[in-house]
Amino acid sequence: MSLFKYSAPSSFYPLAGRLVPWFGTLAFLLCVAGLYIGLFVAPEDFQQGEVYRIIFIHVPAAWMAMFIYLVMAFYAVLALIYQTRLSSMMMEALAPTGAIFTALALWTGALWGRPTWGTYWAWDARMTSTLILLFLYVGYIALINAIEDKKRSDKAGALLVLVGSVNVPIIYFSVKWWNTLHQGASVSLTQGNKMAATMLLGMLVMALACWMYTIAVSLCRVRAIILEREKNAQWVRNIREVNDQLKVT
Amino acid sequence: MSVVLPTAEMLPTPERGVWVAAARDIKLAMRSKGELAQALVFFVIVVSLFPLAIGPETALLKRIAPGVVWVCALLSVLLTLPRMFQQDYTDGTLEQLALSRYPLPLLCAGKMVAHWLTTGLPVAVVAPLLGLQFGLDSRELMVVVAGLLLGTPVLTMLGAVGAALTLGVRGGSILMALLVLPLYIPVLIFGAGAVESTMAGLDAVANLSLLGALALSGMVGVPFAVAFAVKISLD
Amino acid sequence: MNWTDFFSMDGRGFYVWGSFGAFLGCIVIEIVLVRLRIHGAQAAVREEVVVQRLQERQ
Numbered sequence: 001m002s003l004f005k006y007s008a009p010s011s012f013y014p015l016a017g018r019l020v021p022w023f024g025t026l027a028f029l030l031c032v033a034g035l036y037i038g039l040f041v042a043p044e045d046f047q048q049g050e051v052y053r054i055i056f057i058h059v060p061a062a063w064m065a066m067f068i069y070l071v072m073a074f075y076a077v078l079a080l081i082y083q084t085r086l087s088s089m090m091m092e093a094l095a096p097t098g099a100i101f102t103a104l105a106l107w108t109g110a111l112w113g114r115p116t117w118g119t120y121w122a123w124d125a126r127m128t129s130t131l132i133l134l135f136l137y138v139g140y141i142a143l144i145n146a147i148e149d150k151k152r153s154d155k156a157g158a159l160l161v162l163v164g165s166v167n168v169p170i171i172y173f174s175v176k177w178w179n180t181l182h183q184g185a186s187v188s189l190t191q192g193n194k195m196a197a198t199m200l201l202g203m204l205v206m207a208l209a210c211w212m213y214t215i216a217v218s219l220c221r222v223r224a225i226i227l228e229r230e231k232n233a234q235w236v237r238n239i240r241e242v243n244d245q246l247k248v249t
Numbered sequence: 250m251s252v253v254l255p256t257a258e259m260l261p262t263p264e265r266g267v268w269v270a271a272a273r274d275i276k277l278a279m280r281s282k283g284e285l286a287q288a289l290v291f292f293v294i295v296v297s298l299f300p301l302a303i304g305p306e307t308a309l310l311k312r313i314a315p316g317v318v319w320v321c322a323l324l325s326v327l328l329t330l331p332r333m334f335q336q337d338y339t340d341g342t343l344e345q346l347a348l349s350r351y352p353l354p355l356l357c358a359g360k361m362v363a364h365w366l367t368t369g370l371p372v373a374v375v376a377p378l379l380g381l382q383f384g385l386d387s388r389e390l391m392v393v394v395a396g397l398l399l400g401t402p403v404l405t406m407l408g409a410v411g412a413a414l415t416l417g418v419r420g421g422s423i424l425m426a427l428l429v430l431p432l433y434i435p436v437l438i439f440g441a442g443a444v445e446s447t448m449a450g451l452d453a454v455a456n457l458s459l460l461g462a463l464a465l466s467g468m469v470g471v472p473f474a475v476a477f478a479v480k481i482s483l484d
Numbered sequence: 485m486n487w488t489d490f491f492s493m494d495g496r497g498f499y500v501w502g503s504f505g506a507f508l509g510c511i512v513i514e515i516v517l518v519r520l521r522i523h524g525a526q527a528a529v530r531e532e533v534v535v536q537r538l539q540e541r542q
Binding site: 039049050051053054058097100103104107108111112114115217220224227232236237241242 | 494518
């Protein structure tokens, strides 16, 4: 199978190197287009005014935060079933980006909340579960960094993410339950059904940009991880980046 | 309690692994009674700190009682988690257990049973006394106990995964807390929610059944996850 | 299109630009860090190769 061929780090490394510029360029173009739509084309919201424009980065960041954890769970299953090292490396490469998007979702949510609800932080179900998601990312990163042995940290990380992903729906449900019980901050992010088509378009384009960016940056990071781990393998000595520079010097 | 440790001639059936591991851990725990009492004393002391920090206002204390009792129960379970595997890991017993004739998931289940009997259960037993200090009435106290009886097994189970994953890792106990605490949130919500809904004159059954559902579904899957985590740590 | 109006965002520019700024800032920092990491990894490999070649020559 050609796909399995690329699950070997030695053949994935150059492939990822070729893909990074494509996804990077795509991310950049989509980001420019999305920001243009979001900041210039989309009309002012009749209730919130201009400040609603935070939606164009807040919602994509929140989507990516959840989506990346899902992708990590998928790789965790692959890592545990097929014992592919590359799957664990991809998890390791995705986690920092996921954590950043989660933190950004919280940050932009807070800055949006202040002018619209009058508070930076409300214990709203969505904000609370996003915070817990950040804890899960941080826990994973802390665990794989604390274990020296890479073989062990790979498996431990995969198991943790799997246990975490089973728990995510339960956590989400429980937080929602808790929120209704306490009738707390009755905030609603729903824009009603009056959301203009351009707003939706801007949000989708930005989400796509974030997606492409995640692919580009995690492929780049996984290349670094591959090199760090396979430092002593023979194939690493023959890669272009190493040899080109050596000829010059 | 008389515990019959199986000998080779008795040809133990695999299912007995649960009781072998549980009996062994309980015996060990009984031998060091100080350690056994520590979690309980910790629970009592931390709960008693809250009135000192907040003031003796009965209405306020009653309002925060469910949260205080649950957070403290959660912390005392967390504190005792290293006990489950750490000693056996350092002296090599865990490796012996993994190689024994009993399936590892069952042995892990036994260890969890022992851990719950020596932490969750005592905590649930003393909780009513502490609840009295916070002015809870008898119906609310019953819900506290029921919730703790259903919820602390889940705390033990999720904690076992974290404890096994961080075996022998530098700074393991704080790391374990980092891994385990976010997963404890649903138990905290349902457990404290049960008491709060009773206080509000509502039925606690919904919250309690959710706790029970968590405990039951945990029993199905968690032993395998813990056994896998133990294997990862032993490799 | 008035640029002053654009940047003031109904007087809530702090919130809007605080969000967009943090977003771009995080992404730029992440890109820089990832580039540093991969260049560092490549340099480490290069160093090993050089060391090995020197040893072979001796």
